[in-house]
Amino acid sequence: MKGMTIIVKKISQIICPVIFMFGLYIIVHGHLTPGGGFAGGVIMAGAFILQILANGNILPKLRKEEEGLEFLESSAILGFLILAGLGLLLSGGVVFFANFMEKGVLGNLISAGFIPLENIVVGAEVCAAIATIFIALVVYKDEVKK
Amino acid sequence: MIIYILCFVLFLVGLYGVVSKRNLIKIIIGIAIMEYSINLFLIMIGYIEGGTAPIITKGFENAKFVDPLPQAMILTSIVIGLATTALLLAVAIRLYQKYGTFDINKIKDLKG
Amino acid sequence: MNSLIPLFVIIPLGCAFLMAMLGRFIKNINKFITPIFMLFLVYLSLSFIFKSQGSLIYKVGGFEPVNGVPIAIYMVMDGLTKLILLVISLVGFLAIFYSLSYTKQYTAERKFYVLFSLMIAGMNGIVISGDIFNIFVFLEIAAISSYALVAFGVEKHQLEASFKYQVLGGIASLIILLTIALIYWNTGTLNIADISRQLTVNSQAGTNVFLKFISILLIAGFGLKAAIFPFHSWLPDAHSSAPSPISAMLSGVLIKAIGIYVIIRLFFNMFPLSYEISMTITVLGTISMIIGGLLAIGQWDIKRMLAYSSISQIGYIVLGLGIGMLVLVTGGNKAVAALSITGGLFHLLNHSIFKSLLFLSAGAVEYRTGTRDMRKMGGLSEVLPITSRTSLIGSLAISGIPPFNGFFSKLIIIIAAIQAQYYVLAFLAVLVSVITIAYFMKLQKYTFYNNDGSKWIEKKIKEVPFSMTFSMILLSILCLIMSLLIIPEVRTIFLQPAVDVLINSAYYTTKIIGI
Numbered sequence: 140m141k142g143m144t145i146i147v148k149k150i151s152q153i154i155c156p157v158i159f160m161f162g163l164y165i166i167v168h169g170h171l172t173p174g175g176g177f178a179g180g181v182i183m184a185g186a187f188i189l190q191i192l193a194n195g196n197i198l199p200k201l202r203k204e205e206e207g208l209e210f211l212e213s214s215a216i217l218g219f220l221i222l223a224g225l226g227l228l229l230s231g232g233v234v235f236f237a238n239f240m241e242k243g244v245l246g247n248l249i250s251a252g253f254i255p256l257e258n259i260v261v262g263a264e265v266c267a268a269i270a271t272i273f274i275a276l277v278v279y280k281d282e283v284k285k
Numbered sequence: 286m287i288i289y290i291l292c293f294v295l296f297l298v299g300l301y302g303v304v305s306k307r308n309l310i311k312i313i314i315g316i317a318i319m320e321y322s323i324n325l326f327l328i329m330i331g332y333i334e335g336g337t338a339p340i341i342t343k344g345f346e347n348a349k350f351v352d353p354l355p356q357a358m359i360l361t362s363i364v365i366g367l368a369t370t371a372l373l374l375a376v377a378i379r380l381y382q383k384y385g386t387f388d389i390n391k392i393k394d395l396k397g
Numbered sequence: 398m399n400s401l402i403p404l405f406v407i408i409p410l411g412c413a414f415l416m417a418m419l420g421r422f423i424k425n426i427n428k429f430i431t432p433i434f435m436l437f438l439v440y441l442s443l444s445f446i447f448k449s450q451g452s453l454i455y456k457v458g459g460f461e462p463v464n465g466v467p468i469a470i471y472m473v474m475d476g477l478t479k480l481i482l483l484v485i486s487l488v489g490f491l492a493i494f495y496s497l498s499y500t501k502q503y504t505a506e507r508k509f510y511v512l513f514s515l516m517i518a519g520m521n522g523i524v525i526s527g528d529i530f531n532i533f534v535f536l537e538i539a540a541i542s543s544y545a546l547v548a549f550g551v552e553k554h555q556l557e558a559s560f561k562y563q564v565l566g567g568i569a570s571l572i573i574l575l576t577i578a579l580i581y582w583n584t585g586t587l588n589i590a591d592i593s594r595q596l597t598v599n600s601q602a603g604t605n606v607f608l609k610f611i612s613i614l615l616i617a618g619f620g621l622k623a624a625i626f627p628f629h630s631w632l633p634d635a636h637s638s639a640p641s642p643i644s645a646m647l648s649g650v651l652i653k654a655i656g657i658y659v660i661i662r663l664f665f666n667m668f669p670l671s672y673e674i675s676m677t678i679t680v681l682g683t684i685s686m687i688i689g690g691l692l693a694i695g696q697w698d699i700k701r702m703l704a705y706s707s708i709s710q711i712g713y714i715v716l717g718l719g720i721g722m723l724v725l726v727t728g729g730n731k732a733v734a735a736l737s738i739t740g741g742l743f744h745l746l747n748h749s750i751f752k753s754l755l756f757l758s759a760g761a762v763e764y765r766t767g768t769r770d771m772r773k774m775g776g777l778s779e780v781l782p783i784t785s786r787t788s789l790i791g792s793l794a795i796s797g798i799p800p801f802n803g804f805f806s807k808l809i810i811i812i813a814a815i816q817a818q819y820y821v822l823a824f825l826a827v828l829v830s831v832i833t834i835a836y837f838m839k840l841q842k843y844t845f846y847n848n849d850g851s852k853w854i855e856k857k858i859k860e861v862p863f864s865m866t867f868s869m870i871l872l873s874i875l876c877l878i879m880s881l882l883i884i885p886e887v888r889t890i891f892l893q894p895a896v897d898v899l900i901n902s903a904y905y906t907t908k909i910i911g912i
Contacts, residue, residue: 173338177360206421213417220411227400234459235403245341265364272371279375283382296575303564312564319571323578330582355581358530362574365537369567372541376548376560383553392557 142195151193158186166262170251176258180265187270191277205274208267215264222257288329295322309377309387313370320366324359331355398448402455402472404441405482405521406535408434413514420507427510431493435517438486446479446890452898452908454527465910467588473527473909476894480742481524481658484749487875488649489517495757495868496642498861499764509549509640515542516646520654527909529577529663530587536573536622536655540566543651547639558631558638565631569621576614583607590909593667612674615663616681623656625715626685629708633692636707637700637769641760644700648707649753653745657711661718666898666905670726679719683825686712690832694839698769699759702840703752706795709829710748716822717741717810721899724817731900733816738896739888740809746892747802747879751794754872758788761861761869762844766853771843779850780858787869788845792837794876797830802879 142148162183169175191201226237243250299322302315336351377387384392412434416427456469493513500506519539526532544566548559581587584595596608617628624632632652636644664674689708696702721738724730761784762777763769778785794801797808807830814823860866881887898905 171340171342173340177364210418210421213414216414217411217418220407220414224407227403230459233400234457235400235407235455236458238458245343269367272367276371276374276378279378279382283378296571300568303568309560316564316567316571319568323571323574326575327578327581330578354587355578358577358581361530361534365534365541365570368541369537369563369570372544373560373563373567376544376556376563379548379551380556380560383556394554394557 143193147193151189155186155190158189159183162186162262162266166258167255168248169258169262170254171248176261177265179258180262181269183262183266184269184273187266188273191273201274201278205271205278208271208274212264212267212271215260215267218260219257219264222253222260226253289326292322292326292329295325298322307389309380309389309392312389313373313377316373317366317370320362320369324362327355327359327362398445399453399455401441401445402453402474402525403457405438405525406518408438409514409518409521413511413518416507416514417511420511427507428497431510431514432490432497434514435486435490435493438517438521439483439490442479442482442486445474446483449474449479451475452905454909462910466586467591467910470531471527471588471590471909472525473905474525475905475908476896476898477658477662477742478524480746480891480895481654482521484746485517485520485524485650485654488749488753489513489646491868491872492642492645492649492753492757495645495760495865496640497864499640499642499760499865502764503549503640509546512542512546512549513643513646515539516546516651520650523654524658527589528587529580529589529592529667532659533570533573533577536659537570539651539655540570540622543643543647546643547635547647549640549643550638552638555638558634562631562635565621565628569618569628572614572621573618576611576618579607579611579614588909589663589667590906593906594910596667597669608668608671609673612664612668612671613677616660616674616677619656619660619663620681623652623660623711623715624685624708625656625681625711626688626708627681629685629689632708633701633704636704636756637698641700641756641763644704644760645753645756648704648756649749652707652711653714653749657714657718657745660715661899664722665902670722670902672723672726675719675722675726678715679723679822682712682715682719683822684712685709686716686829687825690829690836693836694832696836697771699762699771699774699840699844700756700769702771702836703755703759706833706836707748707752709833710744710752710795713807713810713826713829714741714745714748716826717744717813718899720810720814720817720819720822723819725900725902729817733813735896735900736809737813737817738899739892740806740813742892742895743809743882744803744806746882747794747806747876750872750875750879751791751801751803754787754791754869754876755795757865757869757872758784758791761865762788764861764865765858771840774844775848775852776846776850777853778845780853781845781860783860783866784869785845787866787873789841790873790876792841796834796837798834800880801876802882803876805880805883 162179165174165182166176166179223236226239227235229239230237238252240252242252296319299315299319302318303312306312331352333351336349339350339353380392381387412430416430420427452473452475455472458469460469500509503509516539519535522535523532526535544559544563547562548555580592584592586592586595621628636648639647686709689705689712693702693705696705717737718741721734724734794803797804811823811826814826882891
């Protein structure tokens with residue numbers, strides 16, 4: 140897959156950070172507004188996918204990126220499990236997924252205990268997973284052509 | 286009531302696509318249509334006349350909310366659908382690599 | 398004891414992703430972690446069987462019921478759950494021990510173990526979850542990892558089988574999701590016990606026609622997963638193309654955990670029993686028993702024959718459970734129903750042992766000879782002595798020769814059918830047993846005897862490595878040990894709690910809701 144014209148490349152370079160930030164915003168405000176880890180993660184992955192589509196693929200580079208993303212994905216899931224398991228530990232070994240942090244004030248950004256943390260981990264996981272799937276399909280496609 | 290039946294019709298459209306189409310990609314699209322029809326059905330179950338998004342914010346503590354449970358279920362089923370579709374596409378691409386075609390009439394080494 | 402219940406999901410899930418993370422840096426770490434945690438799960442499920450009594454309930458997140466309506470996700474551990482968990486972890490451990498040497502032929506070896514752990518997590522999750530939507534989620538985890546594992550060798554046939562399996566499995570999952578949506582629409586809850594209460598107490602929630610519609614959809618959905626006739630067409634392809642340890646897992650455990658288990662849990666404990674549905678289940682079981690047996694005779698592919706035989710044996714299990722249901726619903730003798738259900742569950746247990754043994758033996762043959770066609774084999778008993786013995790034991794057990802376990806479970810089902818006065822079903826069960834002997838004699842003859850082994854001695858074929866023979870020998874010993882379950886004292890520990898759960902269908906609901 141070759142890259143697109145210079146116009147597309149430039150514009151995607153300008154837009155991508157904005158999309159990425161928007162995804163981050165949605166993840167961080169997951170406990171206050173609609174959206175959350177999954178929706179934000181998908182938007183963040185969209186930024187990656189846009190870059191790949193605009194600039195074309197350089198296979199060795201993509202493979203390396205895929206490995207990194209895979210690592211991020213599995214560590215994010217482990218982070219989720221560890222957060223849930225911490226609840227189990229801190230509640231005296233009774234409640235899995237216990238919300239062990241301060242609930243805070245309704246409507247504040249830092250509130251709702253560990254739900255924002257879980258949202259962030261889920262966002263990282265979803266972003267990595269979707270980008271991995273996309274890159275894997277791109278790599279497959281090139282293999283098929285050969 | 287008619288709206289629920291239309292959902293079911295959409296489900297059947299997807300099933301028709303899976304059963305009658307001969308192209309791997311079209312079969313995958315058929316499965317995706319079936320999935321979306323069920324998601325649509327679920328979201329309509331949760332709707333309550335005049336309800337708002339089920340998020341407690343300042344000033345809306347006691348508003349009339351729609352049922353949040355189907356929404357959580359849909360989110361889960363979307364994630365599952367993503368995984369299923371991705372795996373189906375990956376296998377379809379590999380099949381194309383081996384057989385050089387997407388036509389299932391030509392991909393029938395196994396006889397179920 | 399209660400707080401240990403989620404460990405059945407946490408451990409395999411955590412280990413899966415730990416292995417995905419570390420496997421890249423530390424060579425062969427997956428091969429250490431997986432058998433160890435599987436062994437731990439075996440220990441955990443055994444300790445649950447021996448140490449805990451009755452039903453244990455675990456509420457995820459610690460949310461207590463509000464006004465008697467359960468809001469947390471429930472995990473339930475009762476007799477049936479413990480039994481199936483033991484089967485999953487035992488067969489899983491032996492299959493993974495077998496794959497330690499078997500997977501050397503694949504390039505992406507470490508991913509095999511990750512997917513395997515995910516499959517175990519999914520199956521354990523289905524079995525312990527007391528909530529219909531979580532059953533769906535875990536079912537998809539188990540199913541998606543099994544799709545990937547079927548295609549693991551990325552050869553032509555494996556990909557094709559996997560695609561077929563995925564399309565049919567996807568349709569089944571969507572039908573199940575539709576059913577869950579319909580149930581939620583009418584009862585407003587997802588907890589199995591709560592649904593059951595709503596359906597019995599609140600008469601307008603489940604009108605008769607509506608219940609029938611949902612039941613039929615559920616039978617279609619989970620029947621597709623369990624490969625009951627007429628939904629069996631994907632099974633021979635998928636189970637014969639997969640890597641052998643995975644075939645053993647799929648045939649031995651997966652179709653039971655995601656198909657049969659859910660069917661019996663929902664139809665015994667959630668829906669009010671009805672004559673038509675019980676009749677449908679029994680008839681489908683009988684037909685798949687006969688069709689699977691008849692189709693197996695004509696096969697020349699060794700694993701394909703075993704796959705068809707799985708359909709037939711699943712038919713036996715469903716037949717036993719269906720007769721129990723019929724007796725319960727027609728108000729017959731409860732002891733007969735209990736006997737029949739005992740037979741069904743006993744056969745489920747036995748089938749997972751000897752079918753995985755047979756698949757592992759077939760895998761050992763394929764591993765050394767490189768072919769699955771019985772016409773190209775013959776005389777292998779000279780070069781593969783251990784494999785041929787274990788395979789013989791498996792064949793004897795599955796065809797119901799005493800003193801192996803298959804004899805006793807089939808006997809119990811047949812006696813129960815006669816006591817319940819379903820003479821035709823008893824006759825058919827005996828007939829299919831004879832057919833089973835026929836095709837396993839064919840398998841033994843063409844694979845291991847028939848010729849002298851000079852062809853294979855020339856090719857310098859040796860016995861398979863230690864980890865493979867170890868699993869096969871252990872499974873064939875288990876084939877003998879399982880027949881001890883016929884002794885009443887042993888049966889009260891293992892089978893009786895599971896049967897009690899199914900016989901007293903209201904008990905499940907009252908225990909969980911607590912009224």
